[in-house]
Amino acid sequence: MHSLIHKLNISLFKKIISVFLIVTAPIFILGIYIRNWGASTVREELSKSSTAQIEFYLNQLEKEIERLKILQYTCLNDESLNRLAVQYSIMSDYEIVSNLKQLQSRLITIAYSSSYVKNVSAHIFSIHKTISSTRGVDPLDPKAYERTKDAAGLTGAQIIRYEDRLYLTTVYPSDKTGSNSSYVIEIELNQDAFNEDMEQFNIYPDSGSYLIDLTNRKEIAMANTGKILHSDSILEDFATTHQSGTSLRKIDSFRYYSVYARSDYLNMLLLRYLPENLVFTPMRNFTNWIWIFVMVSILVIVIFTLTMNRFINRPIKKLVEVFRQVENGNLQISLNTDDVESKEFAYLYVRFNKMVDSLNMLIDQVYKQKILTQRAELKQLQAQIKPHFLYNSFFIINTMAQTGDDNLIEFTNHLGEYYRYLTRNAADIIPLHEEIEHARTYTSILSMRFTKNLTVEFGFCPEEFEQYPVPRLIIQPLIENAFEHAAEKRMKDRIISVSFEIREERLHITVEDNGTSLSDEELIKLQKTLVLQPDDGEVTALININRRLKLQYDELSGVVLDRSPLGGLGVELILGPRRE
Known part of the structure; x- marks a missing residue:
């Protein structure tokens, strides 16, 4: 035994080492995979979040510029503007001043509607005046013609740069050249607002943001926190791009990670750049932590393996050994x-x-007590059955005596045989053929009482089951039950059938009747009662017999209830392998 345990310990040690190696290898592989996956994920997430951020900004800027253009076009139809452009020469001084104030008020409203607006002007060429939201009424700016002509050839937002200022100019629809336009609404954009927007993107050192006008190839706004990239270098790399994205680039000795997006509507490019070391330094730290994790994991596995073997595995092995001995019947064993x-x-x-x-x-005590309990239950169940038929028999004899029935003597002979069967042998278990003969005697008594209105079809038991041991009184109570609850309620053509059939090495004894009083609801109630088998109250014959069969045979044995092909109740007794 000692050498066997020694061999088991060596085998267990090998298994622990093998498991240790198997577990360690995936940890190393997992560490490398996590590192590469983490680097890829960081780059992807950085690209997605940064690109989404600048694309969102450009999208919002496009919407804001589009909104300002709508206000421009709407203002072209202003009633005061049209009067000043067309009826100025015939208007009174009061009408001129009133319309000028109303027009300026509308221009001020447009100017205050957006932080991107610095000034809004209405150039009225027919009267050579310019009405401004900030300066009021001035002589017509002669350069307004030039700015208007420049905007006429543009598409999209029609943002023009003139003398380092940005203008959003709309041309009167009747003349694309601007030379004969009666008036123009012009919005000067606030470049300080664009610079403030660029500042919000710069949250890292040595980073920067550029908003570049691709029409004039100049920056509109820029913000830096350290290293400055020249716009010419940026334009060389990004001016021809037509999509958003990220890239790793180098200018001189400076390597940077760029995120860029382009707006075709505004014809602008928004670029953010970050130093390369700022982006990838966290990945190097992440790699170091991965290796620390691997080493710590290995140490934990070793400690855990040794501890588990000492405090859990060895005691469990000892328990398994003694339990196997108990399973083999050795109850003279103990643990130290x-x-x-x-x-x-x-x-x-x-x-x-x-x-x-x-x-x-x-x-021994429990086993013997269980056997005694089962025998006591069998005796009690049989005692409930024995008096039952006697009560009915007295009533039948009384009836036959009163009517002078010639079958009375034969009936009493059958009745004597019936009770001799009950009293001559106190055994609980009898051969099946004796129980069948007893049931035939009972049906003979019924047939003598109802000679004209009762037909009993009694089959023959298979020879191989004639000596099969069965509990006493399991067939006769079912015939009695069929007669009392079904056949007796019919005035004529009463049928009771008893048949035998072997299926899957089990004997099926079926008692059927042609009663008409059993409803589907009553059948379902009987089936439920048979399954539940209540312990309180009066125990019916069906429950009585079902319990006895399950005590005597296996769990598949017992009583099964169903609708009989004859129309009444069908009771099937199933006899399986007998319990020891």
């Missing part, structure tokens, strides 16, 4: 609590020893 260091296993060892002692002391 001094062999374990864990209080939990010491408690299990003590409880195991007490369990074995209790088994040795109680197994």
